[in-house]
Amino acid sequence: MESTEPSPQPRPPLIQVQSVVKKYTRDTQVLTVLDGLSLTVDAGDFVALMGPSGSGKTTLLNLIAGIDRPTSGRVLVGADEVSAMSESALAKWRSRHVGFIFQLYNLVPVLTAYENVELPLLLTPLSRAQRRKQVELALSIVGLSDRMDHTPRQLSGGQEQRVAIARAIGTDPTLLVADEPTGDLDARSGEEILVLLERLNDEFHKTIVMVTHDPKAAAKAHRLVHLDKGVLEEDVRAAGSGG
Amino acid sequence: MIRFLPLVLKNVFRKKTRSVLTIASILLPLFVICILGTLLAALDADPSGGKGMFRLTVRHRISITNFLPEAYLPKIRQLPGVKEVTVMNWFGGKYVDNSAKNFFARFAIDPEPFLRVFDEATVVEGSTAEWMNDRSGLMVGQVLMGKYGWRLGQQITLKGDIFPGIYTFTIRAVFKGADESGVYFDRRVLEEAVPRFKGLVGLFWIKCDSVQTVERLPKEIDAMFENSPYPTKTETEKEFQNSWVSMLGNVRLLITSITTIIVLVILLIAANTMAMSARERVxxxxVLRTLGFQRGTILGLVLGESVLLSLFGGFLGVALFVLSFPGFKQGMLSSPMGGFAAGMRLFPGILALGFGITLLVGLLSGLVxxxxxxxxxxxxxxxxxx
Known part of the structure; x- marks a missing residue:
């Protein structure tokens, strides 16, 4: 007996990178970093961008995160065409939809862990009490509730990165982008961070796009995208991952 | 923007040593600017509390060192609008020695009309009667009394140069309210000691009944004596004071130039600090912008930082000036410049100028x-x- 229910509409991918070209001009030299690259990422996916230095991984990540613009082509995240937004609209969009995790953590050294996590929330209309609730929740997720009043100098590298992750998830963004999040950490701290990212993906259904050189880090992702000389070289889904 | 204030404040003191040095480099010049500005404003101020605007001086057209005949006195007195006229002769001379620290104004006057023309002067020790009854009595400004620690009844000896001789006076009255850094005595003392000066007057001071009379009389008086052997120059009290200031050179231009240079130097120091601070935090x-901070917000944060840093320095500079002002004024009044310092007070305009300069420095230094x-x-x- 055939089902009478209509077949579900396929959900559009969260990220659509369409024929993107990115060129940089250094003095008189024009350098093509991304050369007509196309890529889609589904909501809830965990993608690792890999490739040799200069392959365009970070540039692609920046374009997806709306902190750089393509020379040509389109970048869409959800229903928003990121590549066509004004500077001001992009800033607003980033604050609502993107959480950033950097290799060198990039915390503000004069602020405490609490204040660092609160920073992006200052851009929202949340009251002080609501912000406190959000910050405390984010810090508890990364396991640093007892380090709220510590400044970055009083934290280890792994703890700093966990504060950076709390800052990234504080606004409950749609997308987390991470640029070599374990690149500056020892093996144990790196592992802790990867477990945390996995948890954010599994439990909180955050879509994660992560640039990494580290095969161990890449192994945590569901999908591995290899870039070389600005083009997509290989796109493989890890065994056992859904989608 | 107020929710970013804690961040701005923390950034201001991010490098404590640098911030403290920058604040000090704003504080001290601001203190100097307030002093210079107050001096400049004091030159334009009226220490008589507004009474000076009703007074005129008449002197020899060529120079204040040339005398006028006393016979002009009744002619001036009979002019419409003249309430009182008095005479004043610059004694010069020396007290103890010719050093600057022992310099103060010494005038020979006619006591009774003098007190009517300068009626803002109030006797605070002794009495006008004692002073007027004693031919060798001396009326001394309160500031001068304080400077030398003189007492009522003390004898003071002055050695004359324009009016040769040794003159011993007794302090009979101490006044406040007019130029408190000078001494005044009966001019008959000089006329008796040096008879050739009898009937000669250095200055006439006129008290007028209205501002309109003050405007009208100078031309009238100067016209009256134009063809005489002793032509006159009649000026308002303010013009007369300004002519003394101008003897020191173009003081206003000098002070304004120094102030401008100081402001530029502070600006460069603050701009250097802000440039370094911003460069270190590229x-x-x-990162703040990736988090969603708008360009305008970043502009506001950096500018807020430079303005706060500058205002800290400015506030401390102005506060230091306000706290030290009484001592500074006392020192100025006791100096040979005491006459010019009589109009010194805490001018709200100068304090506002201090804050204005720091605000401007903060904005300009942080702008780029x-x-x-x-x-x-x-x-x-x-x-x-x-």
């Missing part, structure tokens, strides 16, 4: 780093390390 500012920080592409900022 990556951090790029703020614009650069806000304009730099995020990806470029993130690529910089350190």
């Amino acid at each position: 990556t951090e500012i790029a 780093p703020a614009i650069r920080s806000a304009q730099r592409p995020i990806a470029d900022g993130l690529r910089q390390v350190g």
Whole structure:
């Protein structure tokens, strides 16, 4: 007996990178970093961008995160065409939809862990009490509730990165982008961070796009995208991952 | 923007030594600017509490060192609008020695009309009667009494130069309210000691009944004596005071130039600090922008930082000036410049100017780093390390 229910509409991918070209001009030299690259990422996916230095991984990540613009082509995240937004609209969009995790953590050294996590929330209309609730929740997720009043100098590298992750998830963004999040950490701290990212993906259904050189880090992702000389070289889904 | 204030404050004191040095480099010049500005304003101030605007002086057209005949007195007195006229002769001479520290104004006058023309002067020790009844009595300004620690009844000896001789006076009255850094005595003392000066007057002071009379009389008086052997120059009290100031050179231009240079130096120091501070935080500012901070917000944060830093220095500079002002004024009044310092007070305009300058320095010094920080592409900022 055939089902009478209509077949579900396929959900559009969260990220659509369409024929993107990115060129940089250094003095008189024009350098093509991304050369007509196309890529889609589904909501809830965990993608690792890999490739040799200069392959365009970070540039692609920046374009997806709306902190750089393509020379040509389109970048869409959800229903928003990121590549066509004004500077001001992009800033607003980033604050609502993107959480950033950097290799060198990039915390503000004069602020405490609490204040660092609160920073992006200052851009929202949340009251002080609501912000406190959000910050405390984010810090508890990364396991640093007892380090709220510590400044970055009083934290280890792994703890700093966990504060950076709390800052990234504080606004409950749609997308987390991470640029070599374990690149500056020892093996144990790196592992802790990867477990945390996995948890954010599994439990909180955050879509994660992560640039990494580290095969161990890449192994945590569901999908591995290899870039070389600005083009997509290989796109493989890890065994056992859904989608 | 107020929710970012804690961040701005923490950034101001991020490098404590640098911030303290920058604040000090604003504080001290601001203190000097307040002093210079107060001196400049005091030159234009009226220490008589507004009474000076009703007074005129008449002197010899060529110079104040040339005398006029006393016979002019009744002619001036009978002019319409003249309430009182008095005479005043500059004694010169020396007290103890010719050093600057022992210099003060010494005038020979006619006591009764003098007190009617300068009626803002109030006797606070002794009495006018004692002073007027004693031919060798001396009326001394309160500031001068304080400077030398003189007492009522003490004898003071002055050695004359224009009016040769040794003159011993007794302090009979101490006054306040007019130029408190001078001494006044009966001019008959000099006329008796040096008879050739009898009937000669250095200055006539006129008290008028209205401002209109003050405007009208100078031309009338000067016209009256134009063809005489002793032509006159009649001026308002303010013009007369300004002519003394101008003897020191173009003081206003000098003070204004020094102040301008000081402001420029503070500006350069503050701008250097802000440029360094912003340069060190290129990556951090790029991170803030990735978090969603708008260009305008970044501009506001950096500018807010430079303005706060500058205002800290400015506030401390102005506060230091206000606290030290009484001592400073006392020192000035006791100096040979005491006459010019009589009009010194805490001018609200000068204090506001101090704050205005610091605000301007804060805004200008932070403007270029703020614009650069806000304009730099995020990806470029993130690529910089350190």
